[in-house]
Amino acid sequence: MNIPTNNPQTSLQSAGIHKDIWFSGNEYEHYSQFIQKKNAAVLARLHKSSQRLNTIFELGCGTGNLTEEILLSCETNHIDALDISNDMISIAKSKSALNSVKFFCTPFLDFIPTIKYSAIFSNAAFHWLYPMYLESLIKMESMLLDNGLVYIATAGENLNSLAFDAWIDERLHNAFASHEYQPFASRRLDIAQFESMVASTPFILQDAFILERWAKIKISHYVEWFISSGALWNINEHEVPELKKFLICRLSESGDGQEYISMGHWSLFAILKK
């Protein structure tokens, strides 16, 4: 893959960057406990607890999975957490553990920071900035204090992810003709791609690794997760129930979604230093 930068954007790509299509906060909060919540805990613990972080920025906080983990693992008294979605942020705001967090509901690339940060954290959100990866990293760098750190987990790629995406795409191919379905694989980065992208920024890459997880889940639950975690980024909220039924049929033999599938999940974790 060529690292995309300054490409003309299709309506589909820009939909993920500037439009809130995340209207399933409750479902996301439920289904994210199986994978994203666990990855959030891993990511927050990558920071050495002895090093105080005075100011933290979180990109794509969603319902607050990572925000909660940052508060458990890092010494800080200032977290600014940003997300494009009102629905997701309203769930994060309702959590009493996050009372001290200041939330911003705006697309990341439109956000105008007023302070510099000691660290930026982001779990499972960076890939929604596709194809503006380089611009996003450069913006992050500009938001950091000297020696500032980035702890990021984004959609990762390895041979198993390619096989799994091909399996899903084969079943969902043509299912979204009227909704511009874009295979998720285009958003994934393998370690070499990530390294070469970081090499064109002022960041030093301290570490990068892929975490692969598998979960055995019912097809109907997979579809809930698929939709609530952003897979259909060009639909309208009223179309969701019909599409859920449709996707369940495409993926299951019986059509009722009660069979299980092995769901794979690949995250590229990285630590960057300014």
Ligand SMILES: C[S@@+](CC[C@H](N)C(=O)[O-])C[C@H]1O[C@@H](n2cnc3c(N)ncnc32)[C@H](O)[C@@H]1O
């Ligand atoms: C898969 S969720 C991850 C949420 C959370 N970080 C977690 O660990 O569970 C991705 C989040 O990225 C947010 N997002 C997508 N595009 C965004 C953008 N352009 N600017 C800010 N947030 C964005 C979505 O609203 C969603 O809450």
